[in-house]
Amino acid sequence: MIDAVVTSRSEDDETKEKQVRDKRRKTLVIIEKTYSLLLDVEDYERRYLLSLEEERPALMDDRKHKICSMYDNLRGKLPGQERPSDDHFVQIMCIRKGKRMVARILPFLSTEQAADILMTTARNLPFLIKKDAQDEVLPCLLSPFSLLLYHLPSVSITSLLRQLMNLPQSAATPALSNPHLTAVLQNKFGLSLLLILLSRGEDLQSSDPATESTQNNQWTEVMFMATRELLRIPQAALAKPISIPTNLVSLFSRYVDRQKLNLLETKLQLVQGIR
Structure with a gap:
């Protein structure tokens, strides 16, 4: 009886291990297919310059189609799905080549597509940080993400911050403990992304006095929460x-007194010249 139970457990373990191996194999195949598309898109300018005038419209259509295919491959949206599952993208981001590939693909995507990639990364960042502990490849995404932020409106920046900080979309009493945000603050990529989002969002708030009161209040709420957690x-x-x-x-x-501001400067290791 005991032997039968042990055998049963062993078979279950083997089944689970096989499922993990199969899932990883499928992810690697997707990465290779998408990488091949990326190389073609990156080579587009050279082919365009060498092509005849009548060939160029077809080349442009081909490029557009391949960019859409790259995005679809990253998100894994199935026919009939209203919204793709994050798991597909997360599996790609768990592999070193996948992360580097995403960083190279981002500049080719539309603002909407790239924003979706950033949003998905933000809400899954603690898990991605854990999986990146050995590779430390996530920082390669910081530059394309930073450039993207200059094309996003204030409301999108606020929404991104809420995802990154694991905050509810509506005002609510914050939890005493936020493991999601703690993981972000303890990681150099996570903290850098948070600071860039705060900086860009504040720039947008101060440069547009006509910002709606509701949006202003939401931004102020997020800033207070971020400042409190950093302190x-x-x-x-x-x-x-x-x-x-x-x-x-x-x-x-704008959100803390001078004493707390000095503490933040020390914590974030700001140089004296920034004062």
């Missing part, structure tokens, strides 16, 4: 960011 986390636990926005001190000065 609460011990300095030893806070990651060293890859880069620090130059307007960081001025943007925090």
Whole structure:
């Protein structure tokens, strides 16, 4: 009886291991197919310059189709699905080549497509950070994500911050513990992305006095929560960011007193010249 139970468990383990192997194999196949599309798209300019005038419209259509195919491959949306599952994209991002490939694909995507990739990354970041512990490849995404933010409206920046900080979409009493946000603050890519989002969002708020009151209130709420968490986390636990926005001190000065601002400067290792 005991032997039968042990055998049964062993078979279950083998089945699960096989499922994991099959899933990884399928993900690797998708990465290779998408990478091949990426190489074709990257080679487009050379082929366009060498082509005849009458060949160029077809080349442009082919490029557009391949870019759409790359995005579809990343998100894995099935026919009839209203919204693709995050799991497909997360599996790609668990593989080193997949992360580097996503960073190269982002500049070719439409703003809407790239924003969806960023949003999906933000809400799954703690898991991706855990899977990236050995590779440390996530920072390669910081540059294309940063460029994307300059094409997004204030409301999108606020929504992204809520995803990154694991906050509800509507105002609510914040939880005493937020493991999602803690993981972000303890990772150099996560903290750098958070600071860039805060910086860009504050720039948009200050440059557009006509911003709706509701949006203004939502932004202020997010800023207060971010500031509170940055002050609460011990300095030893806070990651060293890859880069620090130059307007960081001025943007925090609207939400904290001078004493707390000095503490934030110390924690984030700001250089004296930024004051």
